[in-house]
Amino acid sequence: MESQILKIHQQLMNKELSCTALVQNKLDALAANTHHTVNSLLPDYALERAAQVDAKISNGEPIGILEGIPFGIKDVYMLQGTYTTASSKLLQNYKSAYTATAIQKLLDAGAIPVVKENCDSFGHGSSSENTIFGAVNNARNPELVGGGSSGGSAVNVALGYTVFSIGGDTGGSIRQPAGYNGVYGLKPTYGRISRYGLMAYASSTDCVGPIAKSVEDIRLVLNVMSGKDVKDQTSYDATEISKESIQDTKAVKSVGYFKNFIDSEAINPKIKADFLKVVDTLKENHIEVKALDFFDSETLVSTYYTLAMAETASNLSRLDGTNYGNRIEAESLKESYAVTRSENFSEESKRRIVGGNQVLSQGFSDAIYLKGLALRDAIANNFEEDFKAVDIILSPVTPNTPPKIGDSLKDPLAMYLSDAYTVGFSLGQLPTLTVPQGPETGLQITAAKTKDTLVLQFANTLKTLL
Numbered sequence: 001m002e003s004q005i006l007k008i009h010q011q012l013m014n015k016e017l018s019c020t021a022l023v024q025n026k027l028d029a030l031a032a033n034t035h036h037t038v039n040s041l042l043p044d045y046a047l048e049r050a051a052q053v054d055a056k057i058s059n060g061e062p063i064g065i066l067e068g069i070p071f072g073i074k075d076v077y078m079l080q081g082t083y084t085t086a087s088s089k090l091l092q093n094y095k096s097a098y099t100a101t102a103i104q105k106l107l108d109a110g111a112i113p114v115v116k117e118n119c120d121s122f123g124h125g126s127s128s129e130n131t132i133f134g135a136v137n138n139a140r141n142p143e144l145v146g147g148g149s150s151g152g153s154a155v156n157v158a159l160g161y162t163v164f165s166i167g168g169d170t171g172g173s174i175r176q177p178a179g180y181n182g183v184y185g186l187k188p189t190y191g192r193i194s195r196y197g198l199m200a201y202a203s204s205t206d207c208v209g210p211i212a213k214s215v216e217d218i219r220l221v222l223n224v225m226s227g228k229d230v231k232d233q234t235s236y237d238a239t240e241i242s243k244e245s246i247q248d249t250k251a252v253k254s255v256g257y258f259k260n261f262i263d264s265e266a267i268n269p270k271i272k273a274d275f276l277k278v279v280d281t282l283k284e285n286h287i288e289v290k291a292l293d294f295f296d297s298e299t300l301v302s303t304y305y306t307l308a309m310a311e312t313a314s315n316l317s318r319l320d321g322t323n324y325g326n327r328i329e330a331e332s333l334k335e336s337y338a339v340t341r342s343e344n345f346s347e348e349s350k351r352r353i354v355g356g357n358q359v360l361s362q363g364f365s366d367a368i369y370l371k372g373l374a375l376r377d378a379i380a381n382n383f384e385e386d387f388k389a390v391d392i393i394l395s396p397v398t399p400n401t402p403p404k405i406g407d408s409l410k411d412p413l414a415m416y417l418s419d420a421y422t423v424g425f426s427l428g429q430l431p432t433l434t435v436p437q438g439p440e441t442g443l444q445i446t447a448a449k450t451k452d453t454l455v456l457q458f459a460n461t462l463k464t465l466l
């Protein structure tokens, strides 16, 4: 698939398409969609901006590459004056008081937000069923889940309702729905894009990233959003990734994969067979492929969920109805906190808050939380060693195909285990990209920290080989 952004840019410049018509068309398609991708539409916001772009073009003024391009925003990002619900009952009526840095950068580049997108509430989930806006349906088969937590964003891109969408990825939330719906989704190196204005889930792995239909579109959007922000001390300055730098399809000489991922009993046989075919293709094309040892799925998933639950319990403690959220009055203030939280958080969020507080509580934290931190360091060290031996690590995005709507809600543990291939890279804070491959899941390309360029480069290599 070629760059949608460049194609639309040309059409706008050549006056084959007006920006107002383009934006109206996306708004209409989103309003009519039956996949439950929309939490709120932004018609006034979007059409006013579209008219400005049209005026510029008719005056013969040049426009930037992203100017006039309609995009979607996962409903966990602040955009001043718009609802930011995190798909939760608690924040159902909350309006953002300010705009997230990443979103502001896109606005400054002229891109036009048209929709706040459905997702798992507070990012808690892998199916986009944990939401008050209705389960998101898969773009290819509506009986299956859209994936999560950025399900609405991936489905909107796959169905062409947005040109690109901004998801959020803590343990796979961009990559997994991208894989389930056959589009590209990037979790950049942790810190490459500021988290300021992203509703915090697990701050040590939360990442902002784009979902789109081509590598080029991922690059264009990534460049705009990247860079140090004084409002996020974990952000860093990243050099722009040029178009030329990702064209070198011979840059990657060696690729590793985790033996235990592919030999696992839990992997779907078709996903395994397809993956091994890719390995053969790489070898035939003189790319060295190494089978690597790695932590087992249970260790990866339990380390991730131990830390993610602890962090979310802490981050969400501020949501007690005092400053934010649907407050429920009661006899005493303490009781009001309790009722507000128990009535307004979903079952899945409560499971995580209770689990997280347990992990952090006195008497448990040494045995559980500190062990989680130690394992995270061990996982990061393992990656450091791996990247001395290989340029890229390749894996399927998930061991399984998208489940039927309803199944993940019945079995949360199975849902957590389905994150087995994504969470390790999150704990390592590595750049990792989903590329579409086959109808089941996708391929995940990962490089060492800050080597986001290499990830995009290899995605282009795969395009020429597969």
Ligand SMILES: NC(=O)C[C@H](N)C(=O)O
Pocket: 123, 124, 125, 126, 148, 149, 168, 169, 170, 171, 172, 173, 174, 201, 308, 419
């Ligand atoms: N938020 C994410 O990255 C998705 C992951 N399945 C989680 O629930 O933590």
